[in-house]
Each structure stands twice: as structure tokens, then as C-alpha cells.
Amino acid sequence: MIINHPLLGPRDSEEFVYLGAADLINRPSNWEHDASAEDFYQYQYIRENVAGDHRELWYHEQGDQSWLVVTRNTLSHEIINVELAQDVSRGIGRGK
Amino acid sequence: MSKTRYSGFKVLKEALTGHKGWEPTWRDAEPKADGYDVVIVGGGGHGLATAYYLAKNHGITNVAVVEKGWIGGGNVGRNTTIIRSNYLLPGNEPFYEFSLKLWENLEQDLNYNAMVSQRGIMNLIHSDAQRDAFIRRGNGMLFADAGCEFIEAKEVKERYPFLDMDNPRFPIKAALSQPRGGTVRHDAVAWGYARGASDLGVDIIQNCEVTGFNIENGKCLGVQTTKGEIKAGRVGVCVAGSSGRVMAKAGIKLPIESHVLQAFVTEGLKPVMDNVITFGAGHFYCSQSDKGGLVFGGDIDGYNTYAQRGNLPVVEDVCSGGMAIMPMIGRARLLRMWGGVMDMSMDGSPFIDSTEIDELFFNGGWCYGGFKATPASGYCYAHLLATNSSHEVATAYKLDRFRRGAMIDEKGVGAQPNLH
Numbered sequence: 001m002i003i004n005h006p007l008l009g010p011r012d013s014e015e016f017v018y019l020g021a022a023d024l025i026n027r028p029s030n031w032e033h034d035a036s037a038e039d040f041y042q043y044q045y046i047r048e049n050v051a052g053d054h055r056e057l058w059y060h061e062q063g064d065q066s067w068l069v070v071t072r073n074t075l076s077h078e079i080i081n082v083e084l085a086q087d088v089s090r091g092i093g094r095g096k
Numbered sequence: 097m098s099k100t101r102y103s104g105f106k107v108l109k110e111a112l113t114g115h116k117g118w119e120p121t122w123r124d125a126e127p128k129a130d131g132y133d134v135v136i137v138g139g140g141g142h143g144l145a146t147a148y149y150l151a152k153n154h155g156i157t158n159v160a161v162v163e164k165g166w167i168g169g170g171n172v173g174r175n176t177t178i179i180r181s182n183y184l185l186p187g188n189e190p191f192y193e194f195s196l197k198l199w200e201n202l203e204q205d206l207n208y209n210a211m212v213s214q215r216g217i218m219n220l221i222h223s224d225a226q227r228d229a230f231i232r233r234g235n236g237m238l239f240a241d242a243g244c245e246f247i248e249a250k251e252v253k254e255r256y257p258f259l260d261m262d263n264p265r266f267p268i269k270a271a272l273s274q275p276r277g278g279t280v281r282h283d284a285v286a287w288g289y290a291r292g293a294s295d296l297g298v299d300i301i302q303n304c305e306v307t308g309f310n311i312e313n314g315k316c317l318g319v320q321t322t323k324g325e326i327k328a329g330r331v332g333v334c335v336a337g338s339s340g341r342v343m344a345k346a347g348i349k350l351p352i353e354s355h356v357l358q359a360f361v362t363e364g365l366k367p368v369m370d371n372v373i374t375f376g377a378g379h380f381y382c383s384q385s386d387k388g389g390l391v392f393g394g395d396i397d398g399y400n401t402y403a404q405r406g407n408l409p410v411v412e413d414v415c416s417g418g419m420a421i422m423p424m425i426g427r428a429r430l431l432r433m434w435g436g437v438m439d440m441s442m443d444g445s446p447f448i449d450s451t452e453i454d455e456l457f458f459n460g461g462w463c464y465g466g467f468k469a470t471p472a473s474g475y476c477y478a479h480l481l482a483t484n485s486s487h488e489v490a491t492a493y494k495l496d497r498f499r500r501g502a503m504i505d506e507k508g509v510g511a512q513p514n515l516h
Contacts, residue, residue: 001407014409018399018514020353038499044511045351045442045498049340051402074354074401 003070004082008063015062021047022055022069025089051075057085099295102207122290125160125299131327132160132299134481135319137306137342138335139163141172141282142459142466144289144300145474146332146481148206151296153475154482159298160328162321164305168286171336174404174436175467176359176381176393178372180217180277181242184233187492187504188445189240194489195472196242196276202471208288210280211386217277217372218247220259220421221270226376230272237274245273258368258424266377266420277372279383285470309346309456316346316456332481334459334473336466337402337437343458348451350460351442351498353513355396356435357464358406360414362428364388373421380417382425390428392418396438396464398514406435438464444516445504448476448486448493457481458495463516 001013028039054074060066067085072078089095100106100119110117134150136143139161150156161167179199181192203210221227234244252271253261261268290300301323308320309331318327335342337354365388374381382392394414397406411433418425441447441461446469448459459477462469476487486493492504498511509515 012409013399013407020512020514021400041499046349047340047351047353048349049344049353049400051341051354054400056400072399075403077401077403077407 001072001077001079003058003068003079005060005063005066005068006082006084007066008060011060011063013058015060016058016068017061019057019059022057022085022088023048024057025069025085025094026092053080102209121287122294122300125301127160127162127301127304127321127323127326128299131318131329133158133329135159135326135328135331136161137319137331137333138338139167139290139300139302140170140334140336141285141289141470142334142336142462142473142477144286144293145470146334146459146477147293147298147300148289148296149475149478150482151293151298153478156482157297159293160301160326161293161298162301162304162306162319162326164303166302167290167300168283171436171438171466172286172470173283174359174434175282176383176391177279177282177467178217178277178381178383179212179280179468180274180372181240181468182217182219182233182237182244182272182274182277183506184236185504185506188506189236189242191472191476191489191493192469193240193242194475195469198471198475199280200276202285202288206288206292208284208291210284210288212278212280214276214278215371215383216273216275217374218252218271218273219374220252220268220376221272222266222268222377224269227270230376234272243274243276245275247271247273256369256373258422259373260421260423263420266375268421279372282467289474306342307345311346311453311456314452315454328455330455330457330481332457332459332477334477336439336460336462339439339458339460341402346451346453346456348453348458350458351495352461353400353440354402355398355438355440355514356401356403356406357393357396357438358410358414358433358435359391359393360411360433361385361389361391361431362425363431365390365428368424375417375421378413378417378420380414380421382418382422389431390425396440396514402437404435404437438462440513440516442498442511442513443503443505444507444509446473446493447495448473448480448490449495450480450484451495
């Protein structure tokens with residue numbers, strides 16, 4: 001698979017390390033309320049496991065060490081969109 | 097349908113009479129209008145075994161197995177056919193040992209030749225730390241009555257002279273062996289369980305995809321399929337790599353990701369290895385089929401996918417693992433490679449459990465170790481479906497174990513399914 005890095009252009013996916021669904025960006029921020037154990041359980045262990053377009057985190061370990069949010073089809077392996085994870089994170093009001 | 101009993105005498109008789117007396121191995125069925133006591137979703141090894149043990153052990157014969165393709169076309173026909181019970185943790189080892197004991201008696205039980213071959217499995221050891229870890233694992237196996245053997249390097253070399261003992265990066269220091277491990281003809285497992293279940297009255301319905309569940313007031317009343325609605329007293333899902341997709345139709349999310357695992361076979365060679373050998377420093381496992389092909393596999397590709405095909409970098413990785421321990425493999429040509437979708441769980445261990453919906457049960461999360469578990473998975477799932485309680489060797493396989501912090505993580509890598 002070729003991942004079209006927003007800064008570096010097309011790179012072999014072998015240069016990257018895969019983490020999982022991009023939902024992992026949304027770590028629960030409040031860990032002090034009663035439901036926080038449940039929030040963290042859902043965050044850490046439960047997956048949508050999408051069959052179709054899947055947003056996921058790839059780390060460019062053999063390159064510029066950036067985290068990317070790659071939208072990839074899990075049925076065809078086609079890569080539809082690639083964004084810098086820090087842009088995605090800031091876009092939803094989180095830090096980088 | 098009258099039951100053909102297979103025997104040497106029967107083969108001889110048919111050979112002399114033009115093979116006119118053979119009957120279909122199982123009965124191809126259509127859904128019954130008034131439904132079933134139990135509908136099993138997924139006609140793989142685990143689903144067919146579940147149906148068989150429901151009928152045999154619990155007398156529940158009004159059972160249907162619905163399969164979207166044909167039976168034996170999924171992971172039960174795609175694996176590297178290895179059976180073993182060399183686990184460490186107390187939540188796992190008794191279960192897998194129970195499974196191995198069922199394998200040992202499977203052919204007699206089913207009257208079906210599944211070519212169960214206890215040729216032994218040998219895990220190579222490449223460092224002192226790994227030696228300690230494997231001795232610990234061996235002790236765990238002895239506790240569970242699974243048996244094991246520690247083999248020093250000298251003997252490993254004598255038994256398998258083709259191994260690269262003095263590889264500078266991955267020298268072979270010793271091996272842990274389970275002589276009772278081995279291989280099984282995987283397709284025959286599906287066919288044998290199908291035949292056994294069908295003879296006891298189970299309907300096997302192929303080309304019948306489940307498209308939804310009929311759920312009212314938190315209770316599952318049946319399934320919708322491409323062959324219409326099927327009413328069910330109880331529904332048991334066991335669809336391996338499709339777990340996420342199928343359970344989503346019931347509104348249930350799982351601690352599972354779907355990944356692809358590739359497997360490979362070389363052209364047929366003369367007999368070179370009489371057992372199963374695994375690489376301890378990378379991920380590579382290999383045996384030789386009766387046709388002579390070296391059957392081997394390695395790591396999963398490592399990204400979420402439902403495609404039953406992988407990518408080339410993993411092919412290179414697996415083959416280089418093979419080259420590191422048995423350089424002779426480089427002279428063989430790769431004949432075929434294929435992929436199967438694995439239901440990778442968050443701790444690398446499976447689930448056999450009820451769900452938050454009444455009368456809907458789930459069996460999955462087998463990662464890439466589901467084949468060896470087939471008999472025990474069916475046995476324990478049947479026990480759960482019949483009695484609504486876990487079998488004693490499967491009590492740890494609960495869906496809520498992450499909520500309770502009760503993971504069964506053999507490798508200790510945490511909630512990272514692509515690393516298990």
C-alpha cells in the first residue's frame with residue numbers, strides 16, 4: 001500500500017507503524033467523574049471494526065515521525081484520504 | 097438419509113463395485129418454516145462442531161447452521177492446520193488441552209478420517225531469556241497434563257540437520273516440544289462435523305447470509321437471512337473474521353478488530369520434516385503436508401481489513417523468518433498463498449459468552465489460533481447454548497473481562513490487536 005503523506009508525498013506503508021482506529025485520538029479528557037471508568041473502557045477496548053471506509057492512525061517511524069490519519073477502505077485496501085493527525089486533533093478542539 | 101459407515105471394508109467393497117454405494121456426506125437443507133430451537137450463524141469449523149455437540153451431548157437436534165457461503169470455505173479451510181496445547185495462562189491452557197484431548201478421539205467419535213497426525217510441535221529457542229520463558233511455559237503445560245519435552249541443541253541438530261543452528265543473529269539454543277501436537281486435515285474437520293451433525297438431525301443451510309436479527313424487548317427471536325426469516329429459540333453467532341459486521345446488525349460492538357493472516361505452501365518436496373517447527377525469534381511456523389508441500393505462515397499483516405488477501409511486505413517477512421532457521425526453504429518455489437480474516441481480540445484470547453441481548457450468544461475473538469480450538473470451542477459453546485452456563489474450561493472467556501481487568505494476555509502486549 002502506498003500512503004500519500006501530506007508533507008513527504010507517496011511513501012510505502014512499510015515505513016509506517018499501524019496503531020488502530022482514529023477514535024484513539026479522542027481519549028476521554030475527564031477522568032474524575034463517576035462514568036469515567038466506563039468511558040476509558042469503551043475508549044481502550046471497544047472497536048467499531050468498520051467494513052468499508054476506516055479512519056486509522058499510522059505513525060511514520062521510518063520517516064518524519066509524524067502521526068497520520070489515513071482513511072482506507074478495509075474491503076479493498078484503497079486509500080482515500082491522508083491527513084496529519086495534529087491537524088485532525090486541532091480540528092476537533094484538542095491539542096496536537 | 098441412511099448413514100454410510102466408513103471403514104476399510106467399505107472402501108474395498110466400493111472399489112470392487114464401481115463406487116456406486118457412496119452417499120452425500122451431509123444433507124443440504126432449506127430453512128424450516130416453524131423455526132428451530134437453536135440457530136447457529138456461521139458454518140465454519142466452530143459452528144458445525146457446536147451443532148454436533150448440541151445434538152450429541154445435549155440432545156438438542158432441532159438446530160440449523162446457516163452459512164453465507166459454503167461450509168469449509170472460510171478459515172477452517174485457510175489455516176495452517178496445526179493443533180497444540182502449549183499455552184501458559186490458567187485461563188487458556190486447560191481449554192486448549194481439553195481441545196487436544198478431543199482431537200485425539202475425534203476420528204473415532206465422528207467415524208471420519210480427519211488425518212489427525214500427532215507428529216509433534218517444536219518451538220525453537222534462540223536466547224537464554226527465551227529458554228527461561230519456555231521452561232516456565234513447559235511447567236504450565238505439565239500442570240495441565242499437556243505434556244512437553246525440553247530438547248537440547250545437540251538433539252535438535254541430530255533430528256533436523258537442515259536447521260541453521262549457528263545463525264549469527266538467531267542461533268538455535270534448544271527447543272520446547274509438545275509431542276502430542278501436530279496437524280489435522282482441516283477441510284475434513286468441517287466435513288466430518290457436518291456429517292456428524294447432519295446425521296443427528298441438524299439442518300445445514302448453505303448460501304444463506306444473515307442480514308439482521310429479530311430483536312424485541314431485548315430478546316432475540318430469530319434471524320433475517322437471504323432465504324427469509326428463520327425463527328429461533330436461541331441464536332449462537334460464531335463467524336470469526338466477520339464478527340464485527342454480524343454483531344453490528346444486533347447493535348453490539350466488540351473488543352475485536354478484523355485483520356488478515358496469510359498462509360503459504362511450496363511445491364511438493366520429498367519428506368524433509370516429520371513435525372511442526374516454529375521460529376522463536378520472529379514469527380514463522382512450518383510443517384510438511386502429506387502431499388509434500390511445506391505449509392507455513394507468520395504474522396498478520398497488521399492493519400484492519402476484511403479483504404481475504406494480504407500484501408507483499410508480509411510475504412517477504414514470513415519468508416525471511418523461514419530462511420533464518422531453515423535456509424533450504426529458499427530453494428523451494430512458493431506454490432500458493434492465501435489470506436483469511438482473523439477476529440483479533442484485545443488480549444489475544446477468545447470469547448464464548450452470552451450477550452446483553454437475551455437468547456443471543458457470541459463465540460469469537462479466536463485471533464489466528466481458532467483451528468486448534470475447534471472441538472473444544474464447539475463443545476463449550478454447545479454447553480453454553482444448552483445450559484446457559486459456561487463450561488468449566490471456558491469460564492474465563494467472558495466478553496466483559498476487560499471491564500473487570502481480567503485479561504488473558506499470553507504475550508503481555510496489551511490492547512493492541514495487531515501485535516497479538
